[in-house]
Amino acid sequence: MKPWITTVARWRKKERSLVTAEARFPALVVAALVFMAFIFLVAILADVIAPYDYRAQSLRLRLASPVFLEGDLRHILGTDELGRDVFSRLLYATRFSIVIALAGTLMGATLGTLLGFIAAHYRGTVEEGIMMLADVQASLPFMLIALALIAAFGGSVLLFTAIMGIYGWEVFARLTRGVVLSANGQGYATAMTALGAPPRHIYWRHILPNILSVLIVQFTLNFPQVILLETSLSFLGLGIRPPLTSLGQMLGAGRAYITTAWWVAILPGSLIFLTTMSISIIGDWLRDRFDPTLRNQ
Amino acid sequence: MTEQNPILSVEGLCVGFRTAAGFADTVHDVSFSIGHRKTLCIVGESGSGKSVTCQAILGLLAGNGAQTGGRILFEGHDLGAMSETELEAIRGRGIGMVFQDPLGSLNPVHTVGRLLDEALLLHTQLNRSDRHVRSIELLRLVRIPDPEQRLKAYVHQFSGGMAQRVMIAIALACRPQLLIADEPTTALDVTIQAQILELLNHLKSELGMSLLFITHDLGVVAEMADDVVVMRHGRVVEAGPLTQVFNTPASDYTKSLLDAVARLDTPSPAYRWRDVS
Ligand SMILES: Nc1ncnc2c1ncn2[C@@H]1O[C@H](COP(=O)(O)OP(=O)(O)OP(=O)(O)O)[C@@H](O)[C@H]1O
Ligand SMILES: [Mg+2]
Numbered sequence: 001m002k003p004w005i006t007t008v009a010r011w012r013k014k015e016r017s018l019v020t021a022e023a024r025f026p027a028l029v030v031a032a033l034v035f036m037a038f039i040f041l042v043a044i045l046a047d048v049i050a051p052y053d054y055r056a057q058s059l060r061l062r063l064a065s066p067v068f069l070e071g072d073l074r075h076i077l078g079t080d081e082l083g084r085d086v087f088s089r090l091l092y093a094t095r096f097s098i099v100i101a102l103a104g105t106l107m108g109a110t111l112g113t114l115l116g117f118i119a120a121h122y123r124g125t126v127e128e129g130i131m132m133l134a135d136v137q138a139s140l141p142f143m144l145i146a147l148a149l150i151a152a153f154g155g156s157v158l159l160f161t162a163i164m165g166i167y168g169w170e171v172f173a174r175l176t177r178g179v180v181l182s183a184n185g186q187g188y189a190t191a192m193t194a195l196g197a198p199p200r201h202i203y204w205r206h207i208l209p210n211i212l213s214v215l216i217v218q219f220t221l222n223f224p225q226v227i228l229l230e231t232s233l234s235f236l237g238l239g240i241r242p243p244l245t246s247l248g249q250m251l252g253a254g255r256a257y258i259t260t261a262w263w264v265a266i267l268p269g270s271l272i273f274l275t276t277m278s279i280s281i282i283g284d285w286l287r288d289r290f291d292p293t294l295r296n297q
Numbered sequence: 298m299t300e301q302n303p304i305l306s307v308e309g310l311c312v313g314f315r316t317a318a319g320f321a322d323t324v325h326d327v328s329f330s331i332g333h334r335k336t337l338c339i340v341g342e343s344g345s346g347k348s349v350t351c352q353a354i355l356g357l358l359a360g361n362g363a364q365t366g367g368r369i370l371f372e373g374h375d376l377g378a379m380s381e382t383e384l385e386a387i388r389g390r391g392i393g394m395v396f397q398d399p400l401g402s403l404n405p406v407h408t409v410g411r412l413l414d415e416a417l418l419l420h421t422q423l424n425r426s427d428r429h430v431r432s433i434e435l436l437r438l439v440r441i442p443d444p445e446q447r448l449k450a451y452v453h454q455f456s457g458g459m460a461q462r463v464m465i466a467i468a469l470a471c472r473p474q475l476l477i478a479d480e481p482t483t484a485l486d487v488t489i490q491a492q493i494l495e496l497l498n499h500l501k502s503e504l505g506m507s508l509l510f511i512t513h514d515l516g517v518v519a520e521m522a523d524d525v526v527v528m529r530h531g532r533v534v535e536a537g538p539l540t541q542v543f544n545t546p547a548s549d550y551t552k553s554l555l556d557a558v559a560r561l562d563t564p565s566p567a568y569r570w571r572d573v574s
Binding site for chain 2: 123186187188190191192193194195196197198201205206209210
């Protein structure tokens with residue numbers, strides 16, 4: 001074979017593999033995945049990386065500029081109104097926000113999925129009751145429910161996480177009920193019953209694996225919303241409170257200095273934006289990947 | 298038909314469904330019994346209540362359906378009087394079932410090996426490696442080539458005929474004494490159909506099972522049945538041993554069914570007319 005033919009063939013092949021890799025992992029998705037990996041790493045390693053205690057104040061160095069605005073190297077992202085190191089605070093705030101949002105979304109997903117299974121299994125009044133609760137929650141602005149609960153029970157971190165856990169359960173409950181009902185009508189569920197499998201076995205081992213992809217996608221859609229809810233409540237001073245910090249709390253505290261020291265508010269704000277957007281991109285991508293009608297295209 | 302000790306006897310079975318239009322009586326007063334190591338074929342047109350009868354036997358009626366009368370005795374025990382747990386012990390071990398649509402009846406997210414493993418796990422005390430060995434035996438029993446490799450495959454990697462063999466292997470995993478096969482070959486082409494029928498007949502005699510076989514194909518009945526039940530509109534219109542029903546049918550409906558088959562076997566009138574001219 002002539003050498004140029006093999007060269008071209010090899011080049012074509014390489015091009016093809018690049019195209020399929022691009023189809024499977026679009027650049028935007030890769031960027032989102034890398035960013036989220038980075039965020040989780042930061043959340044885990046916050047206390048290792050942070051140069052300062054996030055609560056340590058230094059009143060003589062209030063609102064010091066970050067390095068890129070000709071500040072000095074001691075505080076690379078500057079300091080806030082109490083002279084606390086913004087870089088260290090960002091690390092810890094990320095950790096708090098991610099942990100609370102993750103715990104909240106997990107709780108909501110578990111609760112909702114469980115109630116969805118119960119509704120689909122028992123039907124009748126149980127189902128009606130659960131679905132009515134879901135309708136009630138869906139028709140009230142959740143912010144209102146959260147404010148009422150915080151007003152009634154005070155603002156402990158535990159309660160706050162529980163509120164995050166109540167958020168979004170109704171979406172999971174409706175979704176699960178629907179897919180379980182249709183999966184119950186599938187031949188394989190009947191076939192397993194005919195084989196002598198008890199209902200819990202069928203739900204756990206056969207139906208759950210079949211609907212897991214739908215639930216995972218819903219999880220990635222809910223996660224950024226819970227982050228936004230957490231940040232909104234903390235921004236209003238009703239969520240995470242000083243001395244603890246979260247991205248929303250930093251944003252809320254920094255907004256008074258937006259004209260004089262913008263980095264105190266803009267930096268946590270950008271982190272919130274980039275995180276929620278990355279998760280949404282990953283969620284959309286997962287949905288496309290799991291959807292059998294879109295696969296192999 | 299009236300055996301001394303039938304393995305299954307259905308006495309005056311009635312089934313109804315709640316529908317948007319009201320309560321629909323779907324199966325009326327259906328009775329039959331199956332002897333040990335015998336094959337009973339239920340034959341009838343689409344919608345005659347064959348599948349509903351099978352579902353009622355195993356307690357698999359849809360949520361809007363209920364048994365409204367009659368008794369179902371398996372080895373003399375009334376299935377209607379059993380708790381759900383007792384029924385679960387009968388399903389799969391006492392009575393196995395094979396469905397019409399093999400691809401839909403096998404969970405697409407699990408490998409065939411896992412599905413067989415679960416069937417064994419449900420009713421036996423075998424450990425993991427014994428179950429693996431047994432799974433390979435079962436695939437060999439239903440004549441699936443290269444069983445070790447096939448255990449790792451998913452259902453969508455099988456053809457319809459192969460998937461139906463897998464379904465049969467799963468149904469036979471716990472050695473049921475009675476196998477219910479609801480039109481197991483309707484979704485398959487003719488040659489594969491013949492192979493599956495041959496396989497079922499072979500397994501029946503090898504394992505000493507009884508067979509309740511549902512079909513709308515009288516040719517299949519002739520090949521499989523010891524006894525025949527003809528159903529129409531949810532009622533039994535004729536029942537008896539194969540030779541009796543085929544040679545001296547009592548009801549007009551059975552005669553018309555048999556005539557329809559017979560006419561296909563003789564040359565068509567148009568063809569004959571051309572011969573004469
Ligand atoms: N869940 C249900 N709700 C209401 N009606 C039902 C239900 N299931 C079955 N039926 C009715 O029961 C009747 C008998 O249906 P069945 O499935 O037993 O027929 P079949 O003899 O098995 O027909 P085929 O040969 O097409 O499988 C049909 O008229 C059907 O409409
Ligand atoms: Mg049917």
